[in-house]
Amino acid sequence: MQVSDKTYTNGGNLGIIKLIKKSPSLILDLGCGAGDNARLLKQSGHTVDGITISLDEIGLAAKYCRHTYNFNLESGLPSEVKENEYSYILCSHVLEHIAFPEKLLADIYTLAKKNKATILIALPNIMYYKTRTKLLFGKFEYTNDGIMDYTHLRWYTIKSAKHLFESYNFNIKSSTVNGLPPLYSLIRRIGLKAINFTNNFLYLLSPGLFGSELIFELECK
Numbered sequence: 001m002q003v004s005d006k007t008y009t010n011g012g013n014l015g016i017i018k019l020i021k022k023s024p025s026l027i028l029d030l031g032c033g034a035g036d037n038a039r040l041l042k043q044s045g046h047t048v049d050g051i052t053i054s055l056d057e058i059g060l061a062a063k064y065c066r067h068t069y070n071f072n073l074e075s076g077l078p079s080e081v082k083e084n085e086y087s088y089i090l091c092s093h094v095l096e097h098i099a100f101p102e103k104l105l106a107d108i109y110t111l112a113k114k115n116k117a118t119i120l121i122a123l124p125n126i127m128y129y130k131t132r133t134k135l136l137f138g139k140f141e142y143t144n145d146g147i148m149d150y151t152h153l154r155w156y157t158i159k160s161a162k163h164l165f166e167s168y169n170f171n172i173k174s175s176t177v178n179g180l181p182p183l184y185s186l187i188r189r190i191g192l193k194a195i196n197f198t199n200n201f202l203y204l205l206s207p208g209l210f211g212s213e214l215i216f217e218l219e220c221k
Contacts, residue, residue: 007056008033012040013092015178015215016120020046025087028111030073030104031094035061049081076103077111085115092122099153105168112220119170119218126155128179128212147212158208161216170218177211 010033017040020027024045029037032050034057041048042064050065052058053072062068071078073094089112095101112119124147125131131147134140142150156164158175165172 007054007060008093009060010036012036013122014040015176015213016090016092016122017041019118019120019174019215019217020044020088022087026085027088027090028081028084028086029065029090029092030077030108031092031097032061032065032068033057035064037090037092038064049084049086051078051081073104074098074100076107082107082111086111086117087115089117089119091119093124095121096124096149096152096154096156101154101164105164109168109170109220112218116220118173119216121161121165121216121218123156123161123214123216124149124152125157125177125179125208125211125214127157127208129209130212132209156214158211158214161214165216165218169221171221172216173219174217176215177207177213178215179210179212 008031013036017037020041024047027041027046027048029041029048029050032038032048032052033054035050038048038050038061048065049067049069050061051069051071051073052061053070055070058068058070067080069078069080089108091108095104098104108119111117126147128147140148142148144150147155158177162172162175
């Protein structure tokens with residue numbers, strides 16, 4: 001099965017959405033999936049255009065998007081969006097599916113530069129402690145979803161992602177991580193405050209080890 005044959009549904013990426021400060025905004029969601037981000041954004045008064053390679057996702061995302069485009073982002077951005085004035089460009093768990101991201105990143109830069117848009121990118125972290133432990137013991141096994149999703153073509157760390165963005169002349173305004181702490185099933189019995197405290201401590205100690213998701217807020221230089 002290829003990525004174009006999969007349908008990605010989830011609760012939306014709250015780690016990215018909370019970084020959207022301007023409301024209402026016109027937002028471009030790259031790799032929009034079934035429209036889960038668009039659904040949350042629409043509820044907050046935003047207008048969203050979505051792009052996906054999946055024909056099945058087009059029909060689902062259309063309920064929440066102003067326009068949906070069936071397009072392979074490996075080829076960059078479709079011409080239909082290049083004249084629009086977006087305030088935000090979302091790229092949530094997309095770049096790991098792109099074998100050669102040069103054209104896409106160049107198009108994102110051109111569009112964002114013209115509109116002074118903010119770019120929000122989320123990536124899985126190949127150096128997350130669970131994945132790192134498996135690799136240490138020689139286990140490189142694909143899964144149906146998550147960091148080792150079998151449709152992933154690239155893997156990123158905090159350092160390699162920052163290097164990629166800086167090489168395309170993006171300025172990194174902020175970077176954060178998300179993830180579940182070790183012994184999560186035990187800690188959650190204590191309560192949400194314990195989870196937050198543990199996460200904050202571990203992220204400060206080693207974000208590249210304890211964050212399963214990398215989130216970057218970019219702007220054009």
